[in-house]
Amino acid sequence: MLKFKLLFLLILSLTKTQAQEKKETYLFSKDIAANFENDKSLARFQTTSVDFSRSGYYKLGLETWDKQFNTDTSKKRNLSKEDSLYFKSFKPVNAKKYIIDRSKNEKLIIINEAHNNSRHRVFTTSLLQDLYKNGYRFLGLEALWENLDGKDFAVLESGFYTKESQFGNMIKEAKAIGFTVFGYESTSKVRDGGKTREIEQAENIVKIMNENPNAKFLIHCGYEHLVEGTPGxxxxxxxxxxxxxxxxxxxxxxxxxxxxSEKGTKTLNSPYIQQVNQEYSAIMVNKENQAFTGSTENSKKIDCVIIHPVTKIKDNRPDWLSLPKDRKIVKIENAKITEYPALILAYRANEYEKNGIPADIIELITDTEKGNLVLKKSDYKILIKNKDYKVINEYSQSVK
Known part of the structure; x- marks a missing residue:
């Protein structure tokens, strides 16, 4: 685990250059897989899993991430008797409701994501409207490279991870609601194992907090940056x-x-996911109103963990894409597609021309697959690209 985290830190210094080198931002799955086979670097599992995620291949992103650990997928994961008994002392509550209720008495919320898991961004997006009602006005993003003052959406140059559709949607939604969205990433090139980076991230956030002493803040970060105690x-x-x-x-x-979070291969999932076995994302709470955080000896110190249910495919798309209730399934008519495989990208009106982020992306290999986008009410430009990345059709679509 430690080796993975150290490798991940190395990637952070490389991603901006890699992003600039790519002619196409959103790729067919076969091309991402080919790039992976040609890449002999230690970081290939991580970079490829992010590439899959960015182009809309959720499960392939998870599967690629898992491969770096050489884990036996045939071996069932079990809890010790002690851990199982401890976990049973907690009961599931709806994660969104728990967070919104608790947010009323908080000033600063920090929620994390895995950078190859767009589901985490969708969940954070689903919190925004209710958090705003509870007084939250600032959204800080580790992944954001530029100041968005005067802009109501992110563009390709706004960041590396922000190129992914659900990240772009989160920024768009936050801006539309009224949040001030800011980036806080460190710009230091000091090589000290990440210590300076953690300090500068905190300093950048605290600066905004000091300038707005009465405001409430939501911070969306990666992995262990939210640890209050001893990090890994x-x-x-x-x-x-x-x-x-x-x-x-x-x-x-x-x-x-x-x-x-779920893994790309079901047998690798934590037994806790199966034990919770709910249709909703859950936080486990005991009789003393304490939230489950992993174990009684968790030196990392966090306040709660979310246990998301295993993804179900609905209308040929992950069911959690519709977690924000105003999103709808939009079917792509077969007549619109003249060549297969096809890459279909949906851009909000007037954003494609300004280097915006697509609201959704799907790949169709053959004409037997269902072409369903998941979009909220708005006007869109739909682009369809062939295997050579040539636009073979372009049309407007209104979602009401």
């Missing part, structure tokens, strides 16, 4: 969240989405 990477000493506590004395409400 010793060279950090303290993670970003721990540094914020150190600088301000404010105790953030920290929400981990990554520890018990």
């Amino acid at each position: 990477i010793p060279t950090w000493e303290k993670a970003m969240a721990g540094r914020i506590i150190e600088m301000t004395g404010i105790n953030p409400f920290t929400i981990d989405q990554t520890s018990y």
